[in-house]
Amino acid sequence: MFDFDRVIERRGTHSTKWDMIAKLSGIEAPDALPMWVADMDFAAPPGVTEALMEEVKRATHGYYADTGSWAAALVEWMKRRHKLTIDPAWVSQTPGIVSGLGLILQATTEPGDEVVVFPPAYHAFRKIITANDRRILDVQLVEKDGRYCMDLAALEARLTPRTKVVFYCNPHNPGGTVWTAEETRALAAVCAKRNLLLVSDEIHCDLTLDGTVHVPALTAAPEHADRIISCFAATKTFNLAGAHAGACVTPNAQLKQNLDQRIMASGLSSYNSFGMIATEAAWRTGEAWLDALLLYLARNRDAFETRIKEIIPGARPMRLASTYLTWVDFSGTGLAPEDVADRVASRARIFASPGEQFGPGGATWLRLNIAMPRPLLDEALARLAGAFEDLRSQTRR
Numbered sequence: 001m002f003d004f005d006r007v008i009e010r011r012g013t014h015s016t017k018w019d020m021i022a023k024l025s026g027i028e029a030p031d032a033l034p035m036w037v038a039d040m041d042f043a044a045p046p047g048v049t050e051a052l053m054e055e056v057k058r059a060t061h062g063y064y065a066d067t068g069s070w071a072a073a074l075v076e077w078m079k080r081r082h083k084l085t086i087d088p089a090w091v092s093q094t095p096g097i098v099s100g101l102g103l104i105l106q107a108t109t110e111p112g113d114e115v116v117v118f119p120p121a122y123h124a125f126r127k128i129i130t131a132n133d134r135r136i137l138d139v140q141l142v143e144k145d146g147r148y149c150m151d152l153a154a155l156e157a158r159l160t161p162r163t164k165v166v167f168y169c170n171p172h173n174p175g176g177t178v179w180t181a182e183e184t185r186a187l188a189a190v191c192a193k194r195n196l197l198l199v200s201d202e203i204h205c206d207l208t209l210d211g212t213v214h215v216p217a218l219t220a221a222p223e224h225a226d227r228i229i230s231c232f233a234a235t236k237t238f239n240l241a242g243a244h245a246g247a248c249v250t251p252n253a254q255l256k257q258n259l260d261q262r263i264m265a266s267g268l269s270s271y272n273s274f275g276m277i278a279t280e281a282a283w284r285t286g287e288a289w290l291d292a293l294l295l296y297l298a299r300n301r302d303a304f305e306t307r308i309k310e311i312i313p314g315a316r317p318m319r320l321a322s323t324y325l326t327w328v329d330f331s332g333t334g335l336a337p338e339d340v341a342d343r344v345a346s347r348a349r350i351f352a353s354p355g356e357q358f359g360p361g362g363a364t365w366l367r368l369n370i371a372m373p374r375p376l377l378d379e380a381l382a383r384l385a386g387a388f389e390d391l392r393s394q395t396r397r
């Protein structure tokens with residue numbers, strides 16, 4: 001019903017993923033393949049294209065009137081997909097999640113305050129914290145039974161009187177860990193005990209694979225809902241990152257008021273109509289597309305994980321329970337991280353996200369985005385096979 005195998009030429013279309021390769025990675029080859037930023041190479045759900053076409057055909061593009069239908073679409077989606085009840089009055093709209101995180105910091109903390117991050121963690125967490133003159137407090141994730149776990153004793157031990165906020169990514173990027181209700185509840189309990197705000201970035205919540213259930217922070221720890229801000233968006237789920245529309249959701253009216261004040265002070269309370277139309281249409285019409293996408297992604301993941309271990313002896317992908325961002329440890333190859341990076345960039349002509357970008361614990365890893373049509377994924381794997389050919393011959397000897 002949906003053709004995820006179709007290769008869409010994205011070069012020369014203002015695609016960050018494709019058109020910024022040379023500038024950001026130094027890979028000049030014209031056939032370079034991007035496996036870095038979290039953006040898929042699939043066409044968005046047909047209902048999104050239709051809604052945008054209607055707008056384009058009308059050709060009047062004045063200010064967007066927020067009638068409440070966007071928040072209603074989000075509320076209905078979260079209820080249907082995640083059994084989470086949200087009151088539309090809890091929803092603050094932001095031009096994306098990262099901008100929302102910055103606004104949250106401005107609304108709730110002072111320069112010099114500390115924000116907890118669980119590395120390896122989404123690199124924009126680090127950037128937005130430091131760009132706002134706040135400080136990163138790293139609490140290292142530990143790997144247990146092939147998945148990440150939070151060390152809450154280490155968290156408690158590291159907290160200082162300046163620690164005010166926890167940035168927590170559920171599901172986690174990178175690694176794709178889907179936190180259990182118990183894990184989130186335990187984290188929220190520490191936040192309550194130590195008077196911290198818990199910001200739960202759930203942008204990847206729709207992208208759980210193999211039927212794994214995402215538990216929203218507000219569901220896992222309703223007793224601490226007053227200190228939780230959850231961030232949701234349709235943009236990762238439906239490949240609409242350019243729409244730049246996200247939501248910060250909190251049942252704490254005072255917290256919401258402070259956040260809305262920052263949104264207003266930044267002149268952000270008028271929305272981009274194309275982004276609003278696209279993301280609302282996605283929530284309203286995209287469910288069958290998403291179900292098909294998840295099956296496609298799971299097949300890509302299975303193919304990638306099987307092949308990468310065969311073609312690069314010692315490479316170890318973390319089993320992805322969610323997201324399309326594979327996370328591969330190359331420490332078992334015996335190669336230095338610079339050698340691995342050079343083979344991937346120069347020999348395979350692939351732009352992967354360097355693990356060190358994700359903070360402590362990432363140095364020997366690469367993050368590789370597999371949300372691409374199968375012919376492109378097969379091409380990427382063939383190139384990687386060539387780039388590490390000598391390792392295979394050594395192991396055969």
Ligand SMILES: Cc1ncc(COP(=O)(O)O)c(C=O)c1O
Pocket residue numbers: 038095096097098099122169173201203204233235241244245246
């Ligand atoms: C965990 C996480 N949060 C936020 C974002 C980006 O959100 P936005 O584009 O809405 O700022 C990403 C994108 O990769 C992400 O992985």
